[in-house]
Amino acid sequence: MRKIQAIMINTFREAIRDRILYNLLLFALLIIGGSILLGTLTIGEQQKIIKDMGLASISIFGTLIAVFVGIGLVYKEIERKTIYNIIAKPVHRYQFLIGKYLGLILTLLVNVLIMTGVFLSIVYFMDGSVKLKLIEAIFLIFMELMIVTAIALLFSTFTTPTLSAIFTLAIYVIGHLSRDLKVFGAKSELAWVRHLTKFLYYLMPNLENFNIKGMVVHNLTLPANFTLLSSLYGLLYTGILLLVAIAIFQQRDFR
């Protein structure tokens, strides 16, 4: 456990010294702040615009941080051969990978907390109160980021950063559209198309499970246990991704 913790902290240290991270964070904060200006252009809908843009910024920039910082970190260790020196120590490969993953999650957590802090301050300033639902929405965004990070980590165990980034972003997009896949498949008359789309639907992450932004902004009631079920789904899916990543990493030769 101490070994995983050591790798986690080292990963976090490296990530917070990365320039990409600060650029992304700065942009996110600018947009969250900019929502005040945009809000003034509308009449009566100002709060909605602010909430909408704030939540979307946290989600999008969180994803970008997960993908770009996440992919670089594992690849850099291999590219710069620092990993040689870790694997040659009494460290299991799974400990390395889990440590890296947790280090990234810690980095994301800190970033999401900073963005949330700014966002909620603005909401409080405009509204005079903060609803618990907003925090619930951000929590689910964070669950989604955990899956996206695990996907990025999985790809970076066997392919280059550019390909990892493309694959991860592609799965991110598919993950948000996967419900359509099911609907489209069900309409087909061909049996194999129905089976294939069904298979893909279950294989791909359903990231819409973590999207309650619209409902929260428009004050709609959520289905009972939605957050709990989505969280369980997120944890399970992340766990499976990490197991696959470990299995691939275990077999890998460091040439």
Next chain:
Amino acid sequence: MIIDDEAASLVSLGMIAIKTVGLRKIYKSGLARKVEALKGLDLEIEEGETFGYLGPNGAGKTTTLKLILGLMHPTSGAAYILGKDSRTVGVRNEIGFLPEQPYFYSYLTAYEFLSFYSRLFDISNGSCRQRIDELLALVGLKGKGHLQLRKFSKGMLQRLGIAQALMNDPRVIFFDEPFSGLDPIGRKEIRDIVLKLKERGKTIFFCSHILSDVEMVCDRVGILVNGELKAVGRIDSLLEAKLKSVEIAFSGLGEKAKEKIRPIATRMLDQADKTLAVVPDRKAADQVVRIISEEQGSLISLTPIRETLEDIFLKEVAG
């Protein structure tokens, strides 16, 4: 009786620090092309030995190291460290490793860097601080603990690399090209550290192609060419067996006496106040010395010219 045998074999296993049995690695490049980087390596290195693993670039030295350290999986065969399969993670508590051209995390300070590795060895926080100070002193970086690694010179980084390799006070230490890219002073510093470790009875496995340094510190060498071990032996016996020639310098002999020496020598050279005769072996040298004393000349010097490690190396590489 059986118990005794078992005990005996355990003892003998304990004596062998590094052992490889038919260690083989085939790289796949592309779909059909295969490259055999290591062709069934059998090697035994005793505890306390300093072993130089030599070979030209691409001979398979680093491949061997990576297979032993568990960075790669062998196609067949196995490696053992102190009698245990080298792929078991626990074995690495006894190993120190200095990678080639170590890039270390440049954003860390030397102290943070060493404490990171100490945690990978499960060294408690209390003893870690003391251990780091000891190691920094050993490699001559005392007082540099709070400097960021980006401010370190290459020689300093190499010494810090050695410090991290010794973190767990290992019994077996692997050095991959420890001298590459260092100036003569840097090389001497590393050599001194290696000699210190040798005195403490550590087993040291050296990958290098800077032969003069290897010759100075190693007990035994192996020469690897194209994935095959071409020669293994003690440095002194490898060199002893291969006397190239003997150079004899003398003076005070007339032309007639010199004519007696000429047929024995492979070369003769008259210099201002002396003559130099090069003879092929010890027997010829004895003959020449006898002639000099019979003719009442004076012997100035007698120098046996041995093959250097470099000559042996070049010969093995050329096949």
